[in-house]
Amino acid sequence: MQLSTLALITKERIEQLTKHGRTVALDVEQNKDGQLRQAAIRLLDGQRHVQDCYEFGWDRTIWKKMIAKTYDERLVIAAALLAAERDRFIHPLTK
16 A cells, blocks of 8 residues: 555654654754755755765765655655754744
């Protein structure tokens, strides 16, 4: 059975939090300059380059895996990154 779009995005967001340890608190600290939003855009704009990870301060190996995925997979990741950006934005530490 194929998962719905919302289920795929939710699954990816949970994986970001649990498997990769990308907590909201870490995003508040390390991604306060729009890195999550910019990464989501870069995943979809057709201009994906390995060196983009340095601009975000992200791990090169992980970014390389992300940009190598299919367009459909990158859509899901980008949506989950935007969800992470919202989580970061509404977190009490950002106020």
